[in-house]
Amino acid sequence: xxxxxxxxxxxxAIRAAASLLRDGGLVAMxxxxxxxxxxxxxxxxxxxxxxxxxxxxxxNPLIAHVTxxxxxxxxxxxxxxxxxxxxAFWPGxxxxxxxxxxxxxxxxxACAGLETLAVRAPAHPVAQALxxxxxxxxxxxxxNPSGGVSPTQAGHxxxxxxxxxxxxxxxxxxxxxxxxxxxxxxxNTPLLLRKGGLAREAxxxxxxxxxxxxAASPKASPGMxxxxxxxxxxxRLNAVAPExxxxxxxxxxxxxxxxxLSPDGDLQEAAANLFAFxxxxxxxxxxxxxxxxxxxxxxxxxxxxxxxxxxxxxxIA
Ligand code: AMP
Ligand code: MG
Numbered sequence: 001x002x003x004x005x006x007x008x009x010x011x012x013a014i015r016a017a018a019s020l021l022r023d024g025g026l027v028a029m030x031x032x033x034x035x036x037x038x039x040x041x042x043x044x045x046x047x048x049x050x051x052x053x054x055x056x057x058x059x060n061p062l063i064a065h066v067t068x069x070x071x072x073x074x075x076x077x078x079x080x081x082x083x084x085x086x087x088a089f090w091p092g093x094x095x096x097x098x099x100x101x102x103x104x105x106x107x108x109x110a111c112a113g114l115e116t117l118a119v120r121a122p123a124h125p126v127a128q129a130l131x132x133x134x135x136x137x138x139x140x141x142x143x144n145p146s147g148g149v150s151p152t153q154a155g156h157x158x159x160x161x162x163x164x165x166x167x168x169x170x171x172x173x174x175x176x177x178x179x180x181x182x183x184x185x186x187x188n189t190p191l192l193l194r195k196g197g198l199a200r201e202a203x204x205x206x207x208x209x210x211x212x213x214x215a216a217s218p219k220a221s222p223g224m225x226x227x228x229x230x231x232x233x234x235x236r237l238n239a240v241a242p243e244x245x246x247x248x249x250x251x252x253x254x255x256x257x258x259x260x261l262s263p264d265g266d267l268q269e270a271a272a273n274l275f276a277f278x279x280x281x282x283x284x285x286x287x288x289x290x291x292x293x294x295x296x297x298x299x300x301x302x303x304x305x306x307x308x309x310x311x312x313x314x315x316i317a
Pocket of ligand 1: 060061062063097111114116117118140141142179180182184193194219220221222223224
């Protein structure tokens with residue numbers, strides 16, 4: 001049986017979803033970044049069921065979603081800098097990786113055995129309502145089979161995971177469209193662990209220059225697989241024009257495009273369209289998808305990161 005899709009604006013649907021989560025079930029919820037597959041973060045059984053439904057490797061830790069800093073501070077140890085970032089950007093597309101509190105109730109499986117926990121307060125009203133109604137943290141990786149293109153509409157979730165989960169809350173298309181930016185810390189030095197929906201420049205205005213994680217300590221950024229977000233068709237990046245058999249994903253003034261991420265060259269609009277357009281072109285049984293160059297600034301950094309992973313050889317993952 002495929003999961004029912006209910007409007008996230010209906011309070012009865014939120015109550016039903018919270019009750020399903022209390023019973024260890026899996027609920028897809030809209031966030032402003034992408035749709036997440038939510039489970040009770042404190043239940044080892046629910047978290048194990050989530051990894052199984054997605055086919056997600058167990059070394060790839062999950063983000064605990066909270067209503068705000070009140071709930072987050074019971075789970076993770078905040079430094080003054082982490083508090084400053086949360087005050088500036090929560091609720092929003094920023095994830096902070098911090099040490100677990102000594103009595104952190106989040107399942108160790110969710111943290112892949114690390115002593116740190118990733119926390120985020122999502123800005124979508126439906127996600128906020130669900131966490132509130134549930135009354136505790138929810139882990140919520142993207143609601144798609146592991147390795148595939150992330151869902152930015154309820155229909156994408158139904159197509160990929162409909163048979164494996166309990167309920168889908170529909171909150172319309174995601175406003176940001178790419179996953180959250182993940183920031184970790186080496187002492188007081190902030191590290192950019194994953195480029196995402198909050199632009200580096202906005203964070204650096206508060207922290208100063210962000211460092212890259214030390215390549216010698218892969219534990220700082222586990223789960224960042226080289227092949228990810230991959231459609232069926234092969235991707236060719238920085239293309240000026242399509243070759244035979246290819247669809248063309250344009251940006252800015254491209255005239256020949258089958259889809260244009262943003263005719264005005266607006267990187268926010270491009271991020272919001274990215275995953276839906278990749279899915280649409282992939283559904284057209286094309287041999288490949290050629291993608292126009294995207295400026296590597298602002299949200300363009302996250303778009304290029306996702307495109308590079310989508311284009312990476314598949315045998316690595
Ligand atoms: P997602 O797959 O979008 O739910 O994002 C989860 C990502 O957050 C993982 O793939 C990691 O890159 C990052 N992450 C989660 N927990 C941690 C952690 N404890 N330490 C470092 N990175 C983490
Ligand atoms: Mg994902």
